[in-house]
Amino acid sequence: MIIYYVVCIEESGPKIEGAEGLITSTPAAAHVFQEWAGVKEFLATKTRSTFSIRPFSNLEDAQIYVRTLGYRKCASTVVGEENIATATLAAPCEGSMNMSAGWMHSQLDNMCAGINLDALQYNALEEVLLRRRNVFLSGSGGVGKSFVTNLIINLLRRHHGRAFSRKVCITASTGIASTHVDGTTLHAATGVGVPRCWDHFGRMFYQDKVVERRWSRHYEVLFVDEISMLSGEMLDALNRIIQKLRRSKEPFGGLQVVFVGDFAQLPPVPEDPSYTTSDFVRRQDWAFEGHEDFWHMPVISRGALLCDAETQGPGLERGRVAPRRGARQEVLFSNRGLAFQSDAWWDLDMRVIELKKVFRQDDARFIATLNRVRTGHTTAEDFDWLNQEFYHAPLRREQALQESERKSRERPQLKDGGGREEESDQKKRKLAWKTEGEDGHGVSASGGGPASTSLGEAAQASLRQLGSLEMTRPAPACQIAEEPLHLYPVNALVERRNRVMLDRLPTRLEEYEAQDFVWHEDSGVILRRQETAQGYDGRQRRDLELLLGNHLYYKTCLAAERVKLKLGAKILLLKNVDLLGPQKLVNGSVGMVVEWAPEGNPFFDQDTSGVGAGAAGGESEENLREPSPAPHAVETRPPSSENGTDNKRSLHCYKERLVEAWYTANKSRIPVVLFSNGRKKAIFPELFSETIVGVGCTCRLQLPLMIGFAISIHKSQGMTLQEALVDVERCFDGGQTYVALSRVGPRAGLRLAQRLSYSNVKVNPTFLLWHNLHKTMVTRRREVLAMLEAEGDSGAVTHAEGLGLKGLHQEAVAVLMDSTKRAETPVALKRAWASLKKTLDQLKPGKNLQRQDVDILHWQMLDWWRPGNARTMEAIYNVRHSL
Numbered sequence: 001m002i003i004y005y006v007v008c009i010e011e012s013g014p015k016i017e018g019a020e021g022l023i024t025s026t027p028a029a030a031h032v033f034q035e036w037a038g039v040k041e042f043l044a045t046k047t048r049s050t051f052s053i054r055p056f057s058n059l060e061d062a063q064i065y066v067r068t069l070g071y072r073k074c075a076s077t078v079v080g081e082e083n084i085a086t087a088t089l090a091a092p093c094e095g096s097m098n099m100s101a102g103w104m105h106s107q108l109d110n111m112c113a114g115i116n117l118d119a120l121q122y123n124a125l126e127e128v129l130l131r132r133r134n135v136f137l138s139g140s141g142g143v144g145k146s147f148v149t150n151l152i153i154n155l156l157r158r159h160h161g162r163a164f165s166r167k168v169c170i171t172a173s174t175g176i177a178s179t180h181v182d183g184t185t186l187h188a189a190t191g192v193g194v195p196r197c198w199d200h201f202g203r204m205f206y207q208d209k210v211v212e213r214r215w216s217r218h219y220e221v222l223f224v225d226e227i228s229m230l231s232g233e234m235l236d237a238l239n240r241i242i243q244k245l246r247r248s249k250e251p252f253g254g255l256q257v258v259f260v261g262d263f264a265q266l267p268p269v270p271e272d273p274s275y276t277t278s279d280f281v282r283r284q285d286w287a288f289e290g291h292e293d294f295w296h297m298p299v300i301s302r303g304a305l306l307c308d309a310e311t312q313g314p315g316l317e318r319g320r321v322a323p324r325r326g327a328r329q330e331v332l333f334s335n336r337g338l339a340f341q342s343d344a345w346w347d348l349d350m351r352v353i354e355l356k357k358v359f360r361q362d363d364a365r366f367i368a369t370l371n372r373v374r375t376g377h378t379t380a381e382d383f384d385w386l387n388q389e390f391y392h393a394p395l396r397r398e399q400a401l402q403e404s405e406r407k408s409r410e411r412p413q414l415k416d417g418g419g420r421e422e423e424s425d426q427k428k429r430k431l432a433w434k435t436e437g438e439d440g441h442g443v444s445a446s447g448g449g450p451a452s453t454s455l456g457e458a459a460q461a462s463l464r465q466l467g468s469l470e471m472t473r474p475a476p477a478c479q480i481a482e483e484p485l486h487l488y489p490v491n492a493l494v495e496r497r498n499r500v501m502l503d504r505l506p507t508r509l510e511e512y513e514a515q516d517f518v519w520h521e522d523s524g525v526i527l528r529r530q531e532t533a534q535g536y537d538g539r540q541r542r543d544l545e546l547l548l549g550n551h552l553y554y555k556t557c558l559a560a561e562r563v564k565l566k567l568g569a570k571i572l573l574l575k576n577v578d579l580l581g582p583q584k585l586v587n588g589s590v591g592m593v594v595e596w597a598p599e600g601n602p603f604f605d606q607d608t609s610g611v612g613a614g615a616a617g618g619e620s621e622e623n624l625r626e627p628s629p630a631p632h633a634v635e636t637r638p639p640s641s642e643n644g645t646d647n648k649r650s651l652h653c654y655k656e657r658l659v660e661a662w663y664t665a666n667k668s669r670i671p672v673v674l675f676s677n678g679r680k681k682a683i684f685p686e687l688f689s690e691t692i693v694g695v696g697c698t699c700r701l702q703l704p705l706m707i708g709f710a711i712s713i714h715k716s717q718g719m720t721l722q723e724a725l726v727d728v729e730r731c732f733d734g735g736q737t738y739v740a741l742s743r744v745g746p747r748a749g750l751r752l753a754q755r756l757s758y759s760n761v762k763v764n765p766t767f768l769l770w771h772n773l774h775k776t777m778v779t780r781r782r783e784v785l786a787m788l789e790a791e792g793d794s795g796a797v798t799h800a801e802g803l804g805l806k807g808l809h810q811e812a813v814a815v816l817m818d819s820t821k822r823a824e825t826p827v828a829l830k831r832a833w834a835s836l837k838k839t840l841d842q843l844k845p846g847k848n849l850q851r852q853d854v855d856i857l858h859w860q861m862l863d864w865w866r867p868g869n870a871r872t873m874e875a876i877y878n879v880r881h882s883l
């Protein structure tokens with residue numbers, strides 16, 4: 001019997017089973033290895049390599065194994081025993097970050113025992129980790145995009161160990177999205193911040209050498225989550241600057257790029273040039289020649305003046321502002337377009353993996369309807385079904401009042417710090433759904449303000465006021481608060497509802513003040529936000545000033561500067577507090593403040609899950625920690641340099657001192673929250689920070705809680721909710737309604753605040769272009785593969801499987817053109833060109849045709865291609881090559 005060996009060589013590959021150098025599964029294989037001249041030769045040139053040899057009893061198994069290895073940058077081959085002496089390796093060994101399939105599988109088994117990955121999810125892991133491809137991971141809401149991304153990131157974390165943060169850059173388009181993948185915003189990671197003009201991207205160069213070094217040398221993979229909210233213009237600008245930094249013409253300087261998101265969801269927030277540039281322009285003391293009344297013009301005219309080529313005046317160009325005299329012109333940055341409209345997107349030649357299986361919802365009809373809302377194909381029956389299922393008109397007011405009175409007698413009791421308790425057990429009861437009054441913002445059933453005499457009554461009264469009108473539908477068993485979370489399209493509505501609801505609670509208000517700091521990475525210096533960088537010199541001072549000046553972070557930080565809480569307040573958790581336990585507490589978990597931890601012991605039992613009120617009251621000794629030492633002021637100067645490693649300590653080493661400072665500033669009691677999964681937990685302050693790469697962090701220590709009677713639909717993107725009441729009346733963006741409706745997992749958890757109609761569902765038209773384009777590309781891919789397979793060319797099929805869509809189609813065009821005689825068809829060519837130009841104009845408004853546009857055209861052209869219609873195909877081909 002012939003034995004076949006799969007020999008694989010990696011440079012600096014993973015340390016499989018702790019071995020370096022030769023790894024063999026049997027002594028016989030070791031012998032073979034030593035005999036093999038090809039490997040010996042290789043050994044002589046490559047010293048930092050890892051080898052593995054695996055024997056197989058038949059060729060097919062060996063070949064399958066090589067395919068699953070999927071290495072891009074290593075050499076692997078199958079050799080029969082008798083050919084060992086003469087065999088050579090198939091590919092040169094290069095590259096530095098390969099992960100073996102075996103290692104990945106064993107880690108996966110450890111990490112997600114009991115979880116079955118969908119085939120496409122698994123494919124995404126392979127493409128990113130084993131084949132090291134650029135990938136766009138897409139799919140509708142709830143298909144597990146973030147879930148898979150987190151898996152990939154965790155595998156990379158294990159693979160790289162301590163080098164992880166140097167090699168892998170994890171980012172998202174927005175702050176809240178970045179918390180879902182434990183990363184930072186792309187703006188922060190690049191050090192670009194919020195750019196106002198194209199020149200600001202140069203910050204990546206001149207800001208700091210460390211940033212420059214990371215981007216130019218260290219990073220190997222870039223993740224960007226919620227790519228739909230990152231503009232094409234941003235992507236183009238970043239691509240260009242990263243290419244410069246890495247001195248490479250490859251897209252993103254050769255970084256492996258993984259984009260994650262769904263273009264049907266929320267698009268980037270466009271910069272209104274009249275607003276966003278006004279500060280910048282004013283700061284620069286610029287004026288518009290011939291338009292001295294610029295600042296007195298109506299907003300709309302100002303916008304037009306900046307954007308519209310038609311109305312440009314002297315000294316003004318489209319998208320440019322002209323300085324008063326002599327100075328340079330700046331190209332304004334307006335955050336335009338979706339990511340796939342950029343040149344960079346098409347250059348990346350990504351593998352598009354569209355996950356299909358929805359995990360968030362399990363109701364087939366609900367999923368199908370949501371899919372139609374996503375693509376704008378909602379039918380009249382869909383609206384009927386949605387309204388019938390999820391919208392329930394409020395009962396008449398009197399009826400509601402009576403019902404509310406009755407319920408209030410049975411409601412769960414809140415335990416105040418004073419220790420008064422009422423008898424009912426919240427978990428055992430089903431509470432009824434509530435909805436808002438006709439004004440849409442809550443009506444008090446009891447009508448009046450709080451007049452309670454005891455806190456127990458106050459709590460009851462407050463709960464009575466949380467909602468007013470009963471819904472006709474029973475609530476899910478786990479529901480703990482009277483009303484579900486409200487999702488609103490605009491912040492003003494969110495704030496109003498949260499304020500009103502909090503004010504209505506008659507319980508005592510507790511306020512928590514955030515502790516804001518900056519931390520300098522190199523020296524370990526921590527400064528309070530109010531301090532200055534006086535006393536520091538040189539670069540340290542410059543860095544500290546940069547960090548202290550990052551006011552934007554403190555304005556946009558998820559955790560408020562002052563958190564206000566009351567007993568009975570619904571809250572939203574803003575951090576992942578426990579990802580491991582059976583009842584996870586994650587960013588987005590909803591709950592209600594039900595009591596305060598006992599005074600004088602800030603380290604009151606942190607986790608009271610599954611324990612009764614007694615334990616929650618802190619009586620169980622094992623639940624108590626040692627009281628902390630007396631809080632003292634935070635050290636604001638560099639730690640003593642006696643120990644040289646002190647400065648290298650991470651920010652988290654200082655957290656304890658910051659926490660003490662927080663307790664000094666806040667005498668309020670620690671809230672205990674009952675979460676919707678039945679878990680009760682005291683919530684302590686957490687560190688919120690934003691990294692300025694290579695410089696340090698701007699940090700805020702604050703309770704990771706926000707009042708959660710309502711949140712904006714934008715904030716809810718990426719969340720999985722158990723229940724929500726959705727108000728889409730004032731939806732203004734494409735995809736907003738879809739995002740809102742698709743947040744809720746259980747069908748019984750979704751409620752509509754008003755009847756839905758066509759006018760409520762907006763779909764971004766550019767997304768539809770993408771959707772159709774992608775569908776066509778997938779079909780073509782299938783057709784080309786089938787065609788190659790029919791021809792019996794297995795080599796071509798394997799080659800085609802390895803290509804991205806762009807590569808595949810280019811190959812297909814080449815193959816077809818070789819086999820078809822060209823015939824010039826001017827009419828068809830003209831017609832094709834006109835249609836393509838129209839589509840292109842929609843995709844890239846106002847842009848002159850560039851090299852990359854030709855590639856987009858290519859896809860558009862293929863849209864018209866049908867196998868068998870070689871003439872059209874030729875016309876398209878000729879258009880492409882005449883450009």
Ligand SMILES: Nc1ncnc2c1ncn2[C@@H]1O[C@H](COP(=O)(O)OP(=O)(O)OP(=O)(O)O)[C@@H](O)[C@H]1O
Nearest residue numbers: 116117118141142143144145146147359360718720
């Ligand atoms: N293979 C799987 N097995 C079990 N649960 C899964 C699996 N994949 C995803 N999930 C669960 O499905 C839910 C939705 O996943 P996730 O939030 O990652 O979806 P998403 O595609 O990122 O959604 P969105 O686009 O709305 O942000 C989560 O609760 C997640 O834990």
